[in-house]
């Protein structure tokens with residue numbers, strides 16, 4: 001994805017036609033003006049020169065997503081859908097003739113990577129799910145084991161304007177669980193290995209295991225079954241993400257070299273033995289996936305996407321005392337694992353496009369700093385699922401970013417105050433929620 005752009009390409013004073021189209025497309029965003037002194041009507045580039053396609057975004061505070069200090073009054077140069085340069089204004093060479101977008105007073109962060117979702121599996125419905133995510137600044141979504149159709153997996157290879165990227169764990173692996181949507185039900189080591197081989201042949205991005213007896217309802221994957229599954233996946237060069245609930249299973253999976261937890265430990269507070277096991281597996285990733293706090297919460301910020309009635313229903317549904325207790329355990333475990341240095345990534349489960357903005361607040365309530373939560377939701381999450389072209393605002397990466405009206409480092413709920421979203425350098429059309 002990395003694209004080399006030589007500065008000599010910018011020796012051109014004209015504003016190209018495409019840039020004017022871009023400016024009108026993005027006109028609902030913050031104030032912007034072409035950098036060129038040329039009259040707007042003079043759009044024809046010099047006959048033998050390449051048109052200038054770079055755009056400079058100036059004046060914002062930039063949160064790179066890698067944990068570094070934010071850059072105030074930054075300049076971001078985007079060309080060919082990638083970041084070409086990022087730095088303090090005055091230290092970044094703006095290509096001559098590039099269009100300019102004024103983002104003074106705004107904060108820019110990378111798009112969010114939601115590394116645990118379950119979306120629709122028919123093509124059109126899936127693409128709609130991905131569009132709704134882009135509307136909320138979610139630039140990629142990773143389906144965790146419920147993709148039974150080839151048409152869903154095929155969407156991974158597409159770049160769809162205004163839609164989040166898609167990655168998939170294909171179909172996950174569990175013991176027979178009547179009622180669970182179609183997955184691989186396995187009972188023997190050979191069946192475990194065969195299920196992994198089947199998914200590897202589908203070229204999945206991860207292997208998903210469910211290790212959970214669902215409160216005694218079912219037999220669950222044992223070390224004798226998930227161990228070989230993990231081994232088989234690693235032989236195919238595929239990382240393994242495990243749904244867990246119980247601390248003992250989390251320990252067993254660490255001993256079996258699991259790569260990623262798709263949830264935190266939810267039955268009890270983690271103990272010293274678990275933290276020691278984690279220390280011996282420093283590459284293990286936790287997707288905390290806190291779910292909900294169980295308290296009614298103000299969702300008025302969803303006004304652009306939902307009606308007042310819909311928002312009132314969502315707010316009422318959030319109130320749940322059982323969930324409150326479960327949240328406490330998960331929150332303490334997240335805080336402890338984060339303090340212990342575990343790599344924290346980010347996911348929300350289910351199919352709620354706006355959930356990442358609630359999850360980020362919940363992670364801060366658990367004790368992580370807003371800066372750490374943003375790193376989890378951007379760089380760490382992208383890296384965990386192999387989206388190397390995403391996750392940070394730095395030269396060479398895809399120009400996928402959110403423009404916010406306020407700074408989420410000061411208040412994480414400011415991630416909801418979205419002015420505009422860009423994917424591959426193009427503004428996502430946010431005039432109507434989820435529409436093509």
Ligand SMILES: [Zn+2]
Nearest residue numbers: 116144349350
């Ligand atoms: Zn899930």
